[in-house]
Amino acid sequence: NAGVTQTPKFRVLKTGQSMTLLCAQDMNHEYMYWYRQDPGMGLRLIHYSVGEGTTAKGEVPDGYNVSRLKKQNFLLGLESAAPSQTSVYFCASSSPGTGEDLGQPQHFGDGTRLSIL
Amino acid sequence: AQSVTQLGSHVSVSEGALVLLRCNYSSSVPPYLFWYVQYPNQGLQLLLKYTTGATLVKGINGFEAEFKKSETSFHLTKPSAHMSDAAEYFCAVMGFSGGYNKLIFGAGTRLAVHP
Numbered sequence: 114n115a116g117v118t119q120t121p122k123f124r125v126l127k128t129g130q131s132m133t134l135l136c137a138q139d140m141n142h143e144y145m146y147w148y149r150q151d152p153g154m155g156l157r158l159i160h161y162s163v164g165e166g167t168t169a170k171g172e173v174p175d176g177y178n179v180s181r182l183k184k185q186n187f188l189l190g191l192e193s194a195a196p197s198q199t200s201v202y203f204c205a206s207s208s209p210g211t212g213e214d215l216g217q218p219q220h221f222g223d224g225t226r227l228s229i230l
Numbered sequence: 231a232q233s234v235t236q237l238g239s240h241v242s243v244s245e246g247a248l249v250l251l252r253c254n255y256s257s258s259v260p261p262y263l264f265w266y267v268q269y270p271n272q273g274l275q276l277l278l279k280y281t282t283g284a285t286l287v288k289g290i291n292g293f294e295a296e297f298k299k300s301e302t303s304f305h306l307t308k309p310s311a312h313m314s315d316a317a318e319y320f321c322a323v324m325g326f327s328g329g330y331n332k333l334i335f336g337a338g339t340r341l342a343v344h345p
Contacts, residue, residue: 155320155335203273207331216262216281216324219333221273
């Protein structure tokens with residue numbers, strides 16, 4: 114039972130390079146999210162998706178793009194990496210819940226540690 | 231708008247002592263509240279959640295939290311700390327905007343447990 118799987122786990126990039134982070138979930142969740150985690154700042158939402166083919170901006174979307182071509186996958190792209198994007202990136206997924214059971218928790222992957230030199 | 235404040239970025243306790251991690255929230259609607267734990271080099275794991283009903287919520291690993299509406303608090307406690315409890319803990323409140331379930335996280339509290 115894999116849950117949420119992120120690849121790669123570690124990556125070092127040079128400024129200006131591009132890369133794509135992959136997130137896959139096997140729980141048939143509608144919602145998927147990308148966060149970044151920086152010391153002392155908790156988790157900040159980059160982009161999210163409420164279903165296949167739909168994406169939206171979160172709190173800190175600049176410099177990132179996303180795609181959700183398949184329900185189980187959510188890709189995060191950095192077109193031209195900058196040192197300020199050095200961070201730990203987490204993907205999460207959840208179901209929307211229904212009625213009085215709207216408080217469905219998000220399930221997280223183990224993260225991708227990205228360093229940009 | 232919803233927000234979360236975790237009092238104390240670092241908390242240190244002795245093994246066997248009471249653990250108390252503080253969380254205060256701001257929400258204009260009845261909140262859904264969560265505590266997550268993050269062990270080194272891992273993702274976040276759900277400890278417990280409050281949605282409706284009983285205000286004292288029990289979670290995994292002996293943790294519990296009490297929702298106090300009058301104090302807008304959702305503090306996390308454990309009667310007796312274990313070395314394995316050393317981790318970072320995040321409080322979060324759920325909001326609903328843009329048609330999705332948004333989690334607003336606090337900055338986190340790192341718990342150290344010493345012998």
